[in-house]
Amino acid sequence: MTSHSPFLSRSGAVEGGGADAGVASHYGDPFREQRLLADGQAVVDLSQRGVVTVSGPDRLSWLNTLSSQLLLGLQPGQSSETLLLTVQGRIEYAAHVVDDGATTWLVTEGGEAAPLTAFLERMKFMLRVEITDATDAWAVLGATRALPGLGDDVVVWEDPWPAVGTGGYAYSIVDDAHPGRERPWFEYLVPRNGIEDAVASTGLALAGSLAAEALRIAAWRPRPGFETDEKTIPHELDLMRTAVHLAKGCYKGQETIARVHNLGHPPRRLTFLHLDGSQHTLPAPGSPVISEGRTVGRVTSVGHHYEMGPIALAVLKRSVDASADLLVQDGEERYAAGQEVIVAPDAGQVVGRATGFLKAPR
Template structure:
């Protein structure tokens, strides 16, 4: 069933497209909404998100054996992020995880929910777990600050960009300078039938606002920054979604080998785009170094302070100091890059110095 949020009927509501279809891109004034969201004065309708639950006594130990994250001691109300990988270490699912003491909630992209629930069902064997896809019954609402009106609701707090236990940072900056520290992010779970009444009286912002703040924070999104070949190292996801010293799980060999002995073949970059065209390049637009294609745009947005910005995935070998060009059909954009994942990321065995760091 195609989701269509009742909040699209709010004044000025304009539906988003692509992965965010079914909720509002904006409510007639995207930049004003973005400012309000950044100040913590607005909330975002994310009711198109997928919601999968795992109940039962074995839920955390079972999810721990399947995923990249250490979940054995996840406490009620504590948030985490976990990846489910292929044998080759490529990202198959990316789940926002919070446990309420009785069941574990997995908040995912809309297109992930049904296949994720089916895959989990196929992996339960004789364990005491019960999987359910509650995407139609539960809605998600996002905010950069706690929402007093939602006190008592189950909420996931984004761990980004803190380096979690067992995590590792692939950025080339001192951590206090990470732009993600300027953005906190909360996703509240509400019964879908109560969505309209729950947000009544609250200012709404569209998903364009949330996307602009996400891109500015260098926060990768599954389905945007990922493709069928993506490994976590390329997106700096070892900081929040991977525990490097936990037990065995599918894809662990690739995670360890690239981290200790190799380099990820691609790297995530932040781009400040020339804004003279008053347009944005579409995802998939070519990123050029001179006349050579070195990557592609993954997400782009108009930021209320910085103007047009984007994330892109480029070849590791691309000169990190070079000016890039983004080409979308007949339009081209000059692009100044900021390094997110360094060109020397990985190969930590024997490394005495360098930018890569574990948590203090």
């Protein structure tokens, strides 16, 4: 992010921190903003995000060879999600993907746009592709529905979560009852110098990043840099459903993806936490999660939901009892936490599994 959002000058605006620095965490009433966002009556400034564009006739076939998702034949306006992995299958880059017929747009976390651009430049060789870090020129707006007033030609990414895509696989134990179904999500690419006019044209209220984060956590939706670290593989976060195609051609990290899916188990698992709401504080992301006196994982995202109260996502060791009560330790503060299983302890090892919770696409 090269500059602060113009919306930070609005009355009541409080700047976010960490990956959400540069935009407002809220504008004075975070719970009201969250309700409006959930009801489709507000828009979120996500101009802290990064935008990378890839143009040229070889763009989709080239990106397809590098990434975990099948991008060949991606139609104009069709949304997808992809990962760039290490040889060991660990997540290196993650991107929201949409193609407009001439350009492929990659929406990333703000700090990832420049290194992703540099990586792609190193990999293009003699192919007919042009890569641009377009973060200075384009900004992102988020909403839970189609935004009025932005025009038919606007570039929009529609979150595929939590549907199980073609070639994907669900590692969570729920399907039709998945809470992500209650959170449709759209990201709109607008000229950065016209972001205020774009928001005004919608006629909607502004919500801060805290509102978007609470709805994301409630939807069990992983976020790069929050739920991921240098060891994360997609299976641990249930990203096999939207970001991985199990039957596509060769790409870096594919061997690990196939081996863990077919024969092994992911070493860690994403879980949803209901936190004790009697305290007036929330634990910080990164706080240890404790079971029977042992540290068994860490909190990755924390929010205060307007209906459920304090909630969090955490990544735990696979061996942690799925029915165990947990504690979150933040300094001297301890927070009781009840877990709701997302990725079950026996996830994976699909070969030879006669029955089970895993769901392929219908």
